[in-house]
Amino acid sequence: MAVKTKNKNLVRLRCDVCKKINYFYWKKKGVEFKLNLNKFCKNCRKHTLHKEARK
Numbered sequence: 384m385a386v387k388t389k390n391k392n393l394v395r396l397r398c399d400v401c402k403k404i405n406y407f408y409w410k411k412k413g414v415e416f417k418l419n420l421n422k423f424c425k426n427c428r429k430h431t432l433h434k435e436a437r438k
């Protein structure tokens with residue numbers, strides 16, 4: 384992999400309704416906050432609350 388990502392964590396945004404992961408974004412390490420976003424879910428076919436899903 385050409386891209387170095389050691390200072391960032393890949394965070395998944397999961398639909399709170401169907402629990403399907405629809406979005407990804409990179410977050411700096413050490414940043415401790417949880418994102419809850421209203422985003423369109425293709426599975427539910429509507430806007431739903433998406434929450435961070437981390438291992």
Ligand SMILES: [Zn+2]
Pocket residue numbers: 398399400401402403424425426427428431
């Ligand atoms: Zn959904």
